[in-house]
Amino acid sequence: MSGMETSKNSKERAYSKPSPFSMVIFGASGDLTHRKLIPALYNLHVQGLLPEDYSIIGFARRDNTDEGFRGQLRDAMEKYASLDAIDPAVWTDFASKIFYHQANFDDVQGYYSLRQKLEDVADRGMRRPDGPSRQCLLDLKQNLLFYLATPPNYFSGIVDRLEQAGLNYCHSNKQEGWSRIIIEKPFGHDLQSARKLNAHITRVFNEDQIFRIDHYLGKETVQNLLVLRFANAIFEPIWNHKYIDHVQITVSETVGVEGRGPYYDTSGAMRDIMQNHMMHLLALVAMEPPFSLQANTVRDEKVQVLKALRRIPDECTSKCVVRGQYAAGVIKDQQVPGYLQEERVPEGSTTETFIAIKAMIDNWRWAGVPFYLRTGKRMPSRITEIDIHFKPVPQVLFNADNTLKHNILSIRIQPNDGMTMRFQVKVPGQAMNIVPAKMDFSYVDTFDQKTPDAYERLILDTIFGDATLFTRSDEVEASWDFFMPIIQGCHSKNTEKIPTYPAGSWGPTEADDLLIKDNRFWYLTYRSLKRYNRS
Numbered sequence: 001m002s003g004m005e006t007s008k009n010s011k012e013r014a015y016s017k018p019s020p021f022s023m024v025i026f027g028a029s030g031d032l033t034h035r036k037l038i039p040a041l042y043n044l045h046v047q048g049l050l051p052e053d054y055s056i057i058g059f060a061r062r063d064n065t066d067e068g069f070r071g072q073l074r075d076a077m078e079k080y081a082s083l084d085a086i087d088p089a090v091w092t093d094f095a096s097k098i099f100y101h102q103a104n105f106d107d108v109q110g111y112y113s114l115r116q117k118l119e120d121v122a123d124r125g126m127r128r129p130d131g132p133s134r135q136c137l138l139d140l141k142q143n144l145l146f147y148l149a150t151p152p153n154y155f156s157g158i159v160d161r162l163e164q165a166g167l168n169y170c171h172s173n174k175q176e177g178w179s180r181i182i183i184e185k186p187f188g189h190d191l192q193s194a195r196k197l198n199a200h201i202t203r204v205f206n207e208d209q210i211f212r213i214d215h216y217l218g219k220e221t222v223q224n225l226l227v228l229r230f231a232n233a234i235f236e237p238i239w240n241h242k243y244i245d246h247v248q249i250t251v252s253e254t255v256g257v258e259g260r261g262p263y264y265d266t267s268g269a270m271r272d273i274m275q276n277h278m279m280h281l282l283a284l285v286a287m288e289p290p291f292s293l294q295a296n297t298v299r300d301e302k303v304q305v306l307k308a309l310r311r312i313p314d315e316c317t318s319k320c321v322v323r324g325q326y327a328a329g330v331i332k333d334q335q336v337p338g339y340l341q342e343e344r345v346p347e348g349s350t351t352e353t354f355i356a357i358k359a360m361i362d363n364w365r366w367a368g369v370p371f372y373l374r375t376g377k378r379m380p381s382r383i384t385e386i387d388i389h390f391k392p393v394p395q396v397l398f399n400a401d402n403t404l405k406h407n408i409l410s411i412r413i414q415p416n417d418g419m420t421m422r423f424q425v426k427v428p429g430q431a432m433n434i435v436p437a438k439m440d441f442s443y444v445d446t447f448d449q450k451t452p453d454a455y456e457r458l459i460l461d462t463i464f465g466d467a468t469l470f471t472r473s474d475e476v477e478a479s480w481d482f483f484m485p486i487i488q489g490c491h492s493k494n495t496e497k498i499p500t501y502p503a504g505s506w507g508p509t510e511a512d513d514l515l516i517k518d519n520r521f522w523y524l525t526y527r528s529l530k531r532y533n534r535s
């Protein structure tokens, strides 16, 4: 049955608890489950945001028991959860809701036995002396959340088996509960494979049961982009080509491929970060105001932006796209190897670990405003930031010699989430010296509380059936459609040598040239070099 019928957006649900559910995590022995999913579920449990009755069933191929699985998760919590301490009593309560189911992803028998396990788990709860009412337990059995935290080549097979075991509840008006599926990225490898996967999944689940997750959308500052734009009167009137000169979006990471060589080498920076995380950032910055906050209304507007992106023809990729690969270098005083020396990276690979593009949005609002996007691994610092560069003031009065710095609104997604506005002030004294100053807003300083992890927000959203922060099928396809000429353009050059950059630098010099030829520069790079020169 549809997820939408029971969906509640975050405002409506502020004071309500979700109904009982069972969550099945496919790929339960993997990294994502240990690092992100279980810590997020534990935090939701601690905050009392989950119902009394729920269960988590880890579905994986390795032999294990409920107890063994719980023990592994407890160890992982110690390692990865950003908690001061795990309360043993709370953990015991939380762990009692976790179970393990050993089966192969492609064996339908494993799904029939999963069905049985779901029933057993519910029955076990029924026998608890202070357990909930039978009605609740039936609900528990019937509200199902499947999380596909597996490599993407298993997605279609798992979906088919879920259908065979009747766990998709699709096209059945008799079911009282809901069944939803969360699918991790990467969603497809290109437009064709994304379309194929969409067609496959939507044959088994309705679109409103499908939650294509992109953890960037769960980040606090990303959600705050909508609030910044549409809950303040001052920004929207100037949020267009008349006042904005250009936009820069940077996602820089200090980490390398971290043992994910085989996955990363077929993905590269473009597919790993730019085609998904960065396209969401771009769409949220550039979208028109939606007429409501309903999931589909917001997503309609995001799709419009992606569709309006000017396609970069093959022959122009060299002008608008820069790829790079990190060579050995130094990050934070540590010598690190180059990409080609990383574990399980194929010899001579030309996969990019850095990509920068210049994108244009061909609509009225953004006519002539370039959006420069870049992302890379092994860069000097871990920063995700959106910089809105406003147009210069006219060349009169204080700017007669055209030397005044532009206003820049920097939206920091991470770390130190917040915003900074750069504006001009007079230096105290007799002379008319003007320098840029900053108005700064920081989440931590203002609210004195930690921002929740993206997965907490997104898992809770799926339990409530709110798809606003998830990618709809047409959004995925529109994004791939934009990247296809880039893929084709770069693919034809794949046999050529890829520019390298030393680990710990801001990418290949060609990425600086991308802006220099437009008389601009990467603002973040400039700031970090300024800081470096001062120190």
Ligand code: BG6
Pocket (backbone or CB within 6 Å): 215, 253, 272, 273, 384
């Ligand atoms: C993932 C990518 O989607 O996002 C990783 O696969 C990347 O390669 C990660 O490191 C970055 O996420 P965050 O939240 O650390 O910016």
